[in-house]
Amino acid sequence: MGLVPQAEERTLEEVKAIIEDSDQIVFFGGAGVSTASGIPDFRSKNGLYNQKSDRPYPPEYYFSHEFSIDDPDGFADFTRECYQSYQVEPSGCHQALVDLEQRGKLQAIVTQNIDGLHQRAGSHNIYEVHGNMRDFYCPHCGHRVAREDFLAGRGRYPCPKCGHNVRANVVLYGETLDQGVLYGALRAIQDCRTLIVGGSSLVVYPAAGLIDYYRGKELILINYDPTPQDRRANYALHGDISKIMPALVAGSERG
Numbered sequence: 001m002g003l004v005p006q007a008e009e010r011t012l013e014e015v016k017a018i019i020e021d022s023d024q025i026v027f028f029g030g031a032g033v034s035t036a037s038g039i040p041d042f043r044s045k046n047g048l049y050n051q052k053s054d055r056p057y058p059p060e061y062y063f064s065h066e067f068s069i070d071d072p073d074g075f076a077d078f079t080r081e082c083y084q085s086y087q088v089e090p091s092g093c094h095q096a097l098v099d100l101e102q103r104g105k106l107q108a109i110v111t112q113n114i115d116g117l118h119q120r121a122g123s124h125n126i127y128e129v130h131g132n133m134r135d136f137y138c139p140h141c142g143h144r145v146a147r148e149d150f151l152a153g154r155g156r157y158p159c160p161k162c163g164h165n166v167r168a169n170v171v172l173y174g175e176t177l178d179q180g181v182l183y184g185a186l187r188a189i190q191d192c193r194t195l196i197v198g199g200s201s202l203v204v205y206p207a208a209g210l211i212d213y214y215r216g217k218e219l220i221l222i223n224y225d226p227t228p229q230d231r232r233a234n235y236a237l238h239g240d241i242s243k244i245m246p247a248l249v250a251g252s253e254r255g
């Protein structure tokens, strides 16, 4: 089977040509960028919403501010579990974005992911709008804690300075996004010529609303499932982004 449905093959060629010509590309992605690395997303058919689980609550609850308050020990252990499950290899999409950056074509990556795989792959200009799992800190006094120390613990990790619970630098459901990161992401999207959006259901706000700031004519969408923005995209490709992105980038090896 081809990379995309037959009806989209011409689109694939057109998008390759756009990438070849553009040196002001921004990529905006979500959990689908990391599924080929083995990290499940939320909403696709193999996503956490569709998997059998022993956990009594829906996946979003475990990433919520509410859970961090209801069960601080469970929340800290869940953070450790997630961190371990993110120690995987970057996908073909992550690698393709590194290539684009090295060729001076990619201005920035805006990601909703917290898994740190863009950094691990070697990308540099990254706006992590939902934060990351690399940095640990006390939300009360701001004291930073070494990741290894937090990971070695069990249950809640009291801040050595003030005793409040240390946490990862992740934006939980029910919390506001970091305004500096959000503004940087917004500017990058506003100023780019070509916007590639991929691996996101585009239903988690306010992050999904960032693409409303794009003013160019080349909105390219790559996703397995249809999204609410498909009609607005100039080009929509439906297939595996971990294979499509390398194929698109291989078409732009001009130098």
Ligand code: NAD
Residues within 6 Å of the ligand: 029, 030, 031, 032, 033, 034, 035, 036, 039, 040, 041, 042, 043, 044, 047, 111, 112, 113, 114, 115, 116, 130, 198, 199, 200, 201, 202, 203, 204, 222, 223, 224, 225, 239, 240, 241, 242
């Ligand atoms: P989502 O689960 O709502 O949507 C993922 C989308 O990606 C789906 O529409 C699916 O069709 C598509 N997809 C999955 N694998 C794909 C592939 N290989 N190729 C092409 N498309 C693919 O995820 P979201 O829109 O990012 O929103 C969920 C929220 O949860 C976000 O904040 C996200 O960052 C967070 N989350 C993060 C991780 C992570 O850091 N890896 C994992 C799960 C959820």
